[in-house]
């Protein structure tokens with residue numbers, strides 16, 4: 001998991017590369033490096049963040065170069081393993097995102113031919129392979145021959161000493177070209193180039209591309225191809241912190257806007273009804289929602305909503321388990337939920353679904369991402385760019401997309417449907433009201449920060465929110481957290497209850513409320529401190545819980561949206577109190593493009 005970038009144009013390459021790498025750090029940040037080319041190549045690498053690298057970079061006059069920010073997969077975090085990697089003569093440099101599965105055999109063969117390797121990475125075979133095929137001035141051809149030898153996934157950018165172009169290629173890893181005025185860019189994603197351009201071209205699998213300062217040439221299977229130029233609907237300001245201490249907090253506060261955007265134009269005004277402009281089977285018998293991480297929790301909410309509201313059989317399947325579970329046996333519509341649109345497990349599951357003849361829909365935040373091109377159609381969640389590794393506004397937007405999907409099937413009682421849609425429209429206002437109570441929730445987060453273990457419990461549609469709370473807490477505060485359906489506690493987790501195991505209980509006034517009350521009494525009886533998240537106006541829970549957090553009372557089915565904000569803020573303030581690097585948690589990356 002890494003971020004790669006290339007620049008060629010009229011500016012000095014080093015500052016552009018360093019700036020762009022900073023924007024890609026969310027993809028990996030254990031080490032980084034750049035190579036700039038004039039008559040010779042100059043390579044600088046560092047263990048640590050881009051700021052560390054920028055201290056080492058000597059001033060230069062090169063106007064072309066490539067860069068990489070790494071999240072180690074093959075080989076430890078060392079300068080030698082950091083990219084760019086170079087060939088024996090130091091004439092060719094390569095940055096790579098992906099995994100070359102057959103690198104050991106390629107490396108053995110190259111070593112037999114006299115190539116000397118200096119790193120433990122899979123990537124290093126690439127500059128040597130390219131060197132093997134390279135004839136002066138014909139870099140593109142050499143890259144084409146080299147990638148033919150590879151098994152696995154790659155997005156690569158290659159530069160050669162003395163060359164007036166970059167060469168890029170992709171298979172199963174994202175790569176986008178940015179078009180500027182007398183300058184062009186290549187990167188893993190658009191955030192790396194938004195400071196310079198919003199005109200982009202997304203490369204397809206098998207594309208090999210030569211980029212000069214003035215032009216871009218793309219070929220696939222030996223034939224020249226043209227790809228559509230798209231305008232990115234995001235601005236450079238959106239990927240800055242805007243006065244917040246962390247991107248995560250900024251993105252939590254952007255949720256009212258994110259929800260408004262997700263809803264925009266999808267609810268008719270006069271007669272409230274949801275209309276989605278997507279290609280979908282008219283009467284799907286079985287729907288499978290597949291996803292990873294937070295997106296999987298949105299899928300669990302989707303499962304329940306589709307079943308309850310649309311009366312369609314639906315099930316959520318973790319994407320990395322998709323093949324084992326074989327959900328395609330009885331499903332006709334597979335919905336892949338992925339904010340990035342690039343998660344390798346989710347893409348693999350989607351390909352399996354397509355191969356099995358299922359219709360596919362991508363629920364995605366990133367325009368032009370691989371999932372959007374893989375699926376029959378896309379429902380964009382429109383949360384705007386999300387920088388923090390921990391998903392927040394993209395998760396809320398996915399959840400809202402699940403309500404829209406379920407309601408668009410329009411099969412429940414008309415009055416209930418109208419009420420739900422009308423209240424859904426008010427959610428952005430409710431979210432803003434809840435966010436005004438941030439300091440209250442912050443106190444509870446600070447209190448929880450003293451514990452090493454936390455339980456999140458809920459029933460029904462809020463159980464996925466409990467899962468999300470536990471995931472966020474683990475991810476950013478490194479505190480052990482588990483989520484349980486409250487009714488399951490007595491089947492094992494009870495053994496862990498006691499004064500050192502605080503419990504956050506999500507207890508809106510829905511049909512599970514009295515059972516939640518009983519569960520909480522049982523928890524209290526075993527000595528665990530209880531923080532209950534309840535509806536405004538609920539005074540009963542104050543008798544049961546130690547602390548109470550109140551959220552605007554909405555229709556029970558909509559409560560997950562508001563409760564999500566509470567668990568996000570709790571996890572944020574646990575992490576902040578513990579002094580954790582919130583936006584860049586250890587060992588995690590935002591977009592996981594490896595299986």
Ligand code: G6P
Pocket residue numbers: 292293294295337338339340341342343346389390391588589590591592
């Ligand atoms: C990573 C991120 C999670 C995210 C998951 C799925 O693990 O750290 O925050 O939920 O990937 O990502 P996707 O882009 O498919 O939603």
